[in-house]
Amino acid sequence: MAKSDVKVLGFSPSPFVMRARIALKIKSVEYEFLEENLGSKSELLLKSNPVHKKIPVLIHNDKPVCESLIIVEYVDEAWSSSGPSILPSDPYDRAVARFWAAYVDEKWFSALRDIGSANGAEAKKAAIEQLIEVLVLLEDAFVKCSKGKPFFGGNQIGFLDIAFGSYLGWLRVTEKINEVKLLDEVKTPGLLKWAERFCADAAVKDVMPETDKLAKLRASAPPSS
């Protein structure tokens, strides 16, 4: 398949863009990555995602797919015969993976954002505690979903690994800036080890932005899709 058949419109620091890229890597799909300048969006982006005008957008044979988790499901389905499955095969397991992915995008994302926007030490402390509560729930989810295996998806990275793991760069920035450990051996031992495995995985390491680069961008809140 020609590389130009598949394009990703994105912004490297974005966790949402990472999701699309990890999925494509898992399926060994070659693609052209077009880095957007979010202050001056390209014609192609505005044409491909007229409703939200956001990244990532996957363009496959000139047809756009928008919304990061929808893109991941699309990649899994469009290249179903290539590489391992990203979504579990069992309907209930799929529902569980989708549930936690939606939870991550709603509760985790807003808790993370609240830390950034918190005014004063008290508010910051409360926001951090709130985030840790979310992490404890995700730790429980990890234990249940992984069933002793290395990833939420089992032996390999799956849908929920991608959904949550794509935030790890920003999690590390938050830890660094606030001088706090969010993942730790006591409350989230499973996630702590999972995070290292995830970041080291072949499908992830080339697209995970460096913590320092993200920290510099921290002037604005974590990029929304």
Place this chain on the structure above:
Amino acid sequence: MAEEEVKLYGTWVSPFSRRIELALKLKGVPFEYIGVDLSNKSPELLKYNPIHKKIPVLVHNGKSIVESLIILEYIDDTWKNNPILPRDPHQRAVARFWAKFIDEKLLATGMKASLAEGKEKELLNEEILEQMKLLENELNGKDFFGGEAIGLVDIVATVVAFWFPISHEVLGVEVITQEKFPVLLKWIGKLQEIDVVNQSRPPREKHVAHVRARMEGLNSGSK
């Protein structure tokens, strides 16, 4: 053969709950419906949805699935007849996009508008109209969002077809008209020809009375 046990926890007036009923009825899946009193949530509900404590909850052979869009996908994954989602991956992605748009954009804006006042309310109401226009454009030329038969987006959009007009009626406004939204109006007419769709709607008079009472509650400052 083991019996399939399907239970749906919901309320008669929640569009999220009734869309699940519609999906189950479309597929001819027998289920037990359990009406929930949201002001007094049962231990059962809290057991099945400990994190969000909301309805709808689908319980299939003892396992609970929550969040209506996730439940709809589960239903389609589990019962293969009368598919809700198309087969083509790109069309599936488009359907998922619009389902998400309705819930996360249109309904969210609607919620904000109902709580807002004055200029802010005006602006939000305009936004709602723009978002409805996007839906109308998406539908153009087709009987249903799903094509020739109803699909995921139609099921999700029943909130627009049936719940929105009730709110408009109580507010004394006309929005989905031949003049402003002819395509949506036609689509609603087609939906109303489908038995299972009509079976999955709140009874009209009761629905109007309920919305009226809630709006009066909002106006008087209580929530």
